[in-house]
Amino acid sequence: MAELQNDRFLRALLKQPVDRTPVWMMRQAGRYLPEYRATRAKAGSFMDLCRNKELACEVTLQPIERYPIDAAILFSDILTIPDAMGLGLRFEAGEGPVFDRPVRTQADADKLFVPDMHDDLGYVMDAVSTIRKALNGRVPLIGFSGSPWTLATYMVEGGSSKTFSKIKAMMFDNPKLLHQILDTLADSVTTYLNAQIESGAQAVQIFDTWGGVLTPRDFREFSLNYMQKIVDGLIKEREGREIPVILFTKGGGLWLEQMADTGAHALGIDWTLNLADARARVGDKVALQGNMDPTVLYASPERVRQEVANVLASYGKGAGHIFNLGHGVHPEINPETVGAFIDAVVELSPKYHS
Amino acid sequence: MAELQNDRFLRALLKQPVDRTPVWMMRQAGRYLPEYRATRAKAGSFMDLCRNKELACEVTLQPIERYPIDAAILFSDILTIPDAMGLGLRFEAGEGPVFDRPVRTQADADKLFVPDMHDDLGYVMDAVSTIRKALNGRVPLIGFSGSPWTLATYMVEGGSSKTFSKIKAMMFDNPKLLHQILDTLADSVTTYLNAQIESGAQAVQIFDTWGGVLTPRDFREFSLNYMQKIVDGLIKEREGREIPVILFTKGGGLWLEQMADTGAHALGIDWTLNLADARARVGDKVALQGNMDPTVLYASPERVRQEVANVLASYGKGAGHIFNLGHGVHPEINPETVGAFIDAVVELSPKYHS
Numbered sequence: 127m128a129e130l131q132n133d134r135f136l137r138a139l140l141k142q143p144v145d146r147t148p149v150w151m152m153r154q155a156g157r158y159l160p161e162y163r164a165t166r167a168k169a170g171s172f173m174d175l176c177r178n179k180e181l182a183c184e185v186t187l188q189p190i191e192r193y194p195i196d197a198a199i200l201f202s203d204i205l206t207i208p209d210a211m212g213l214g215l216r217f218e219a220g221e222g223p224v225f226d227r228p229v230r231t232q233a234d235a236d237k238l239f240v241p242d243m244h245d246d247l248g249y250v251m252d253a254v255s256t257i258r259k260a261l262n263g264r265v266p267l268i269g270f271s272g273s274p275w276t277l278a279t280y281m282v283e284g285g286s287s288k289t290f291s292k293i294k295a296m297m298f299d300n301p302k303l304l305h306q307i308l309d310t311l312a313d314s315v316t317t318y319l320n321a322q323i324e325s326g327a328q329a330v331q332i333f334d335t336w337g338g339v340l341t342p343r344d345f346r347e348f349s350l351n352y353m354q355k356i357v358d359g360l361i362k363e364r365e366g367r368e369i370p371v372i373l374f375t376k377g378g379g380l381w382l383e384q385m386a387d388t389g390a391h392a393l394g395i396d397w398t399l400n401l402a403d404a405r406a407r408v409g410d411k412v413a414l415q416g417n418m419d420p421t422v423l424y425a426s427p428e429r430v431r432q433e434v435a436n437v438l439a440s441y442g443k444g445a446g447h448i449f450n451l452g453h454g455v456h457p458e459i460n461p462e463t464v465g466a467f468i469d470a471v472v473e474l475s476p477k478y479h480s
Numbered sequence: 481m482a483e484l485q486n487d488r489f490l491r492a493l494l495k496q497p498v499d500r501t502p503v504w505m506m507r508q509a510g511r512y513l514p515e516y517r518a519t520r521a522k523a524g525s526f527m528d529l530c531r532n533k534e535l536a537c538e539v540t541l542q543p544i545e546r547y548p549i550d551a552a553i554l555f556s557d558i559l560t561i562p563d564a565m566g567l568g569l570r571f572e573a574g575e576g577p578v579f580d581r582p583v584r585t586q587a588d589a590d591k592l593f594v595p596d597m598h599d600d601l602g603y604v605m606d607a608v609s610t611i612r613k614a615l616n617g618r619v620p621l622i623g624f625s626g627s628p629w630t631l632a633t634y635m636v637e638g639g640s641s642k643t644f645s646k647i648k649a650m651m652f653d654n655p656k657l658l659h660q661i662l663d664t665l666a667d668s669v670t671t672y673l674n675a676q677i678e679s680g681a682q683a684v685q686i687f688d689t690w691g692g693v694l695t696p697r698d699f700r701e702f703s704l705n706y707m708q709k710i711v712d713g714l715i716k717e718r719e720g721r722e723i724p725v726i727l728f729t730k731g732g733g734l735w736l737e738q739m740a741d742t743g744a745h746a747l748g749i750d751w752t753l754n755l756a757d758a759r760a761r762v763g764d765k766v767a768l769q770g771n772m773d774p775t776v777l778y779a780s781p782e783r784v785r786q787e788v789a790n791v792l793a794s795y796g797k798g799a800g801h802i803f804n805l806g807h808g809v810h811p812e813i814n815p816e817t818v819g820a821f822i823d824a825v826v827e828l829s830p831k832y833h834s
Contacts, residue, residue: 289810291778298779298787341751341773343790380733380753397695399734419695424645425652433652436697456643 127326127365128263135197136266139329139370139392139413141446147438147475148196149468150268152394153454154189155201159461161188172217173209176202182253183260190265192461193468197329198261199268200322202250204333207271207314208281210241221285228284230292235307240314243321250318251325258326269327271318273334273375274311274356275349278304290339297348304348312352316359323361323369331372331394332356338377345381354388372415376453379404386411397452401441413446418467420451423459427466434470443478481680481719482617489551490620493683493724493746493767495800501792501829502550503822504622506728506748507808508543509555513815515542526571527563530556536607537614544619546815547822551683552615553622554676556604558687561625561668562635564595575639582638584646589661594668597675604672605679612680623681625672627688627729628665628710629703632658644693651702658702666706670713677715677723685726685748686710692731699735708742726769730807733758740765751806755795767800772821774805777813781820788824797832 130136134148156162165185169175176182186201205223209215214226229235241247258267280286282293282304296304319330337349357371373385374394385393386408395404395416404414422433434449441447449471455464484490488502510516519539523529530536540555559577563569568580583589595601612621634640636647636658650658673684691703711725727739728748739747740762749758749770758768776787788803795801803825809818 289775291775291810291812294773294775295778298776298783338752342754342757344773377731377752398692398731400696403696419648419698421643421645421648422652424649429652456645458645 127258128261130263130266130328132196132265135448136329136367136370138445138448139372139415140368141410141413143445144479145476146479147441147447147449147471149449149471150195150197150199151189151451151455151464152199154195154199155185156455157457158455158459158464159188159192161192173203173215176206176253177249179249179252179256183256186253186257186267187260190261193465194472195265195468197265197268198257199331200250200254200257200270200327202253202270204270204272204335205277205280206247206250207241207311207318208277210246211238211281211314213281218285223280224285225281228292229278229281229307230296232303235303235310238307238310240310240317243317247318247321251321254322254325254327266328267326268372269319269322269330271315271330271332273332273337273349274308274315274352275340276334276336277311277315278307279336281307290336297344301347308348308352312355316356319356320359320361323364327369328365328367329370329372330360331374332390334373334375334378337375342381345375345378346384349375350381350384350388353385353390357388357390370413374415382407392448394450395452401437401447405441405446413448414441415448415450417450417452420453420455420459423451423455423463423467425463427463430463430467431470431474434467435474438471438475438478441478445479447478449475481612482615484620484682485617486550486619489802490683490721490724492799492802493726493769494722495764495767497799498833499830500833501795501801501803501825503803503825504549504551504553505543505805505809505818506553508549508553509539510809511811512809512813512818513542513546515546527557527569530560530607531603533603533606533610537610540607540611541614544615547819548826549619549822551619551622552611553685554604554608554611554624554681556607556624558624558626558689559631559634560601560604561595561665561672562631564600565592565635565668567635572639577634578639579635582646583632583635583661584650586657589657589664592661592664594664594671597671601672601675605675608676608679608681620682621680622726623673623676623684625669625684625686627686627691627703628662628669628706629694630688630690631665631669632661633690635661644690651698655701662702662706666709670710673710674713674715677718681723682719682721683724683726684714685728688727688729688732691729696735699729699732700738703729704735704738704742707739707744711742711744724767728769736761746800746802748804749806755791755801759795759800767802768795769802769804771804771806774807774809774813777805777809777817777821779817781817784817784821785824785828788821789828792825792829792832795832799833801832803829 370391372392373390379399392413397419724745726746727744733753746767751773
């Protein structure tokens, strides 16, 4: 493997000194980029794009070609694991993901299994190793997975949900069944992320997109517990480098302390709390990734720059901050505004690291 | 006016001793009740139902007839004020509310005005006084309004939104324009709630449904500031009783302390924090209303009872708790489960007040 030329992101995750704050964006490879839309058009369906290692590599690298971003993230879907479990994933226009065979009963849950990382999910590993080679040491590559709770919401609801009524009914009335599902998912995610690490991912992020719809007690029991199992089971080091783990629970601002106690290296923070408070609460335990409101990117480049300055000032001096949005970049955003955003981080952050 | 026979709810809002924890539900008059669906069918459109004082009164009283609930809440829409401002409110199937004339420019904002409480919103006041008479002192009547920020989201976006991109772009690039809109809305809401109080409402709740999509700084500047103005401008006392004000910011768990400092009597709490923590944070400043996860009502009656016990135990002994869900009751819920829920509060709460 080519030697890493930019390790700012990995160093910041480990709270080591850097010359400036590293930056990347959730969904940085995505529809806001015309070059992404062009590749997507030639790929066919969204899952066809994920399954084609050359095209998945192409879109992963697009934001890196365009902007001075400090990390690439594997282009893939959050639902690869339940798809590999045979639940029949489809994407319906305007409806999002749909599972033809949702998991509702004991019999449904008994059929679930840890997918084979070669036969069932080899296409993801192929994409990881292809991207890693193509990056050629420019920036590190992030692998990712949905959290067990988040994957389970789609599997039990049969798709997206606003109310989470089916999985919550299961949680209240048959917690044992839900725990069985989450257990299989935690094993699957651990195996999946370890396979990504072995294929070349240099850091991993667990997206707990729906952890924030739970009560504090249920978050601990049904989401955090399983992220803890994953953190415990991950490969700690490879190629002589520690593999940092980032946990991101959208709407998890109230639970930072517990998340920091998992042994994860960093927490993703949405924009509903400020980094100064978050930093005071977690102390030296973890690095923090975030947290500019993604809608700032609808504003003028000047205003974006001002907000970047605010977020940098909020974290303050010293190591342990990775700049990111508090959620994925929206598809309607102007790529030039994204450029202004990334440039502002590059230009305004060095003074926090002198 | 008939003398109030059950003032548990009003006493609890003022942190005065009660015999048991009072209970009501957000959206308690709603689609989960077959009798509501019957009245709705004869009314025509949803706004026709809101505009018909007899039918609005009928649906307001339905949950009171069925369950031992301790408060009635005016049946109305959250968007009556922008509708009265002439923005052309329609309800599209599957899309929710739509405004034909959204507020996007200085010229749009300059046309906004404080609606006349007789000519433009008299139908709401007629409903309030009709309901108050029909209640005949059984339980107190709650008036309500959306918060200025929440109303503005619909007015600027032109309807519901997932990303709030238009109002946030305005907030970042033209905050002065947004402040002008919010100012008119704060004046309108104050006048509106005062008119409801004069028509017979005995407590009022401000629904800040979308305050939780803001950063802490923007929440203070664009939502909380205007709720503060409203709290300051409300009628304090009527018929020899204090008029309590409840603020409910969905997803506002991180900002309780600031909300408690507004002078509001109570805060509505969603289920993402537990009442013990919330109580410790706000101290004696305010009563707390909430906060059972509304999806608990998808579970069995036995499990519902267990969760009621948990929520009661979480608040603990003493005055100042009003039992409610953390958000509105869902339309699919079985009315018998709601009965089990209300009964559980009635039966299990007295020991916290001995």
